[in-house]
Every structure is written in C-alpha cells, then in structure tokens.
Amino acid sequence: MAALSLGIMLVCSFLFWSLIWKLGPIPSAAYPYVHRVWPYFATMQAMWASSTLPGGGSLIQGVINPKIILTGLGVGGLTFSLFSALGLPISLFYGILAGAMTWMPTAVPSFIGGMLGRYYFLKKFGREKWRAYAPILLAGYACGLGLVGMVSVAVTLIAKSISAVVF
Known part of the structure; x- marks a missing residue:
C-alpha cells in the first residue's frame, strides 16, 4: 500500500511541478510572493553561509552578544516577576511575548478574537462550555482556512493554465 501511495504521489507531484513551471518563470510577476520574498531569504541564507567561512565569524559574534542576551533575560525575568507579584495571569506575559514577534495583520485579529472570547462569548456560554468549544472552533477555523x-491555489492554477481559444 505504501509503494502504491508513493507511486501516485511521485506521478502527481511531477505533473503539478511541470504545470506550475509552464505557467511562467519562477521568480516572476506570475508568483508575487516568490518575487518579493526570495531575495530576502537568499540574502539571509548567504549571510549565514558566509559566516561559516574564514573571516566571516564576525557576523555570528555580533549576533551572539552576551550583553544583549543577559539584558533580554533580565527584562523578561523582571516582567515575569512583576506579573506574578501583581497577580496577573502568566498567559498575559506569554501573549505579550508572542504578540511582539507577530506581524500586525495577524496580531490585530488575534487580539480582537481574544477580547471577543473573553468578554462576550465567555459570558454568553459560561466558562465551562466556552472552554470546551474554543479548541473546536480553532480547529474548524484552521481547517477552513x-x-x-x-x-x-487550485482555481488560480486552473485559470492560468487555460488559454482563451479564438473561435
């Protein structure tokens, strides 16, 4: 059964691979994400690769700075201690940490959803029922997304692979 699955997967992957490459060169305007993000990824990968070469260690030494690491550890520890002393939920501390590294288009809807869950749905359904429903809603949202x-992607691939036929 595994060999059959592997065979089907290989045939389908080469089929889609050839279809995608026939739509347009990569990177190009046909693939805007790749067109914008690949130069950034290539730059970061080149920086890390060059840091392993002779004379390239200064990049790593500049990034791994004990003073900065200890400062971050101290600020994080103080914030955690302050939250604990004030009786604030520790999940707020971790939420702030996660939110600081999240892009704005993701952070704002997450914040709004969290506020709706806490101040609207918690009151509407009750604590126990809402705590049981929330993970199911998250799983359904992720599945739907x-x-x-x-x-x-399928509609885009089909639309780009069909050419207009002049009758």
Missing part, C-alpha cells in the same frame, strides 16, 4: 487556501 487551509481548505480556502487550497481551493484558491
């Missing part, structure tokens, strides 16, 4: 993404 994945399905919408895959349908969007």
Whole structure:
C-alpha cells in the first residue's frame, strides 16, 4: 500500500511541478510572493553561509552578544516577576511575548478574537462550555482556512493554465 501511495504521489507531484513551471518563470510577476520574498531569504541564507567561512565569524559574534542576551533575560525575568507579584495571569506575559514577534495583520485579529472570547462569548456560554468549544472552533477555523487556501491555489492554477481559444 505504501509503494502504491508513493507511486501516485511521485506521478502527481511531477505533473503539478511541470504545470506550475509552464505557467511562467519562477521568480516572476506570475508568483508575487516568490518575487518579493526570495531575495530576502537568499540574502539571509548567504549571510549565514558566509559566516561559516574564514573571516566571516564576525557576523555570528555580533549576533551572539552576551550583553544583549543577559539584558533580554533580565527584562523578561523582571516582567515575569512583576506579573506574578501583581497577580496577573502568566498567559498575559506569554501573549505579550508572542504578540511582539507577530506581524500586525495577524496580531490585530488575534487580539480582537481574544477580547471577543473573553468578554462576550465567555459570558454568553459560561466558562465551562466556552472552554470546551474554543479548541473546536480553532480547529474548524484552521481547517477552513487551509481548505480556502487550497481551493484558491487550485482555481488560480486552473485559470492560468487555460488559454482563451479564438473561435
């Protein structure tokens, strides 16, 4: 059964690979994400690769700075201690840490959803019922998001691979 699955996967992956490459060169305007993000990834990868070469260690030494690491550890420890002393939930501390590293288009809806969950849905359904429903809603949202993404990719690939036929 595994060999059959592997065979089907290989055939389908080469089929999609050839279809995608026939749509347009990569990177190009046909693939805007790749067009914008690949130069950034290539720069970061080149910086890390060059840091392992002779004379390139200064990059790593500049990044791994004990003073900065200890300052971050101290600020994080003080914030954690302050939250504990004030009786604030520790999840707020971790939420601030996660939110500081999240892009704004993701952080704002997450914050709004968290506020709705805490101040609206918690009162509407009750604590126990809402705590049982929230993970199921998250799983459904993630599943729906994945399905919408895959349908969007499929529709885009089909639309770009069909050429207008003049009758």
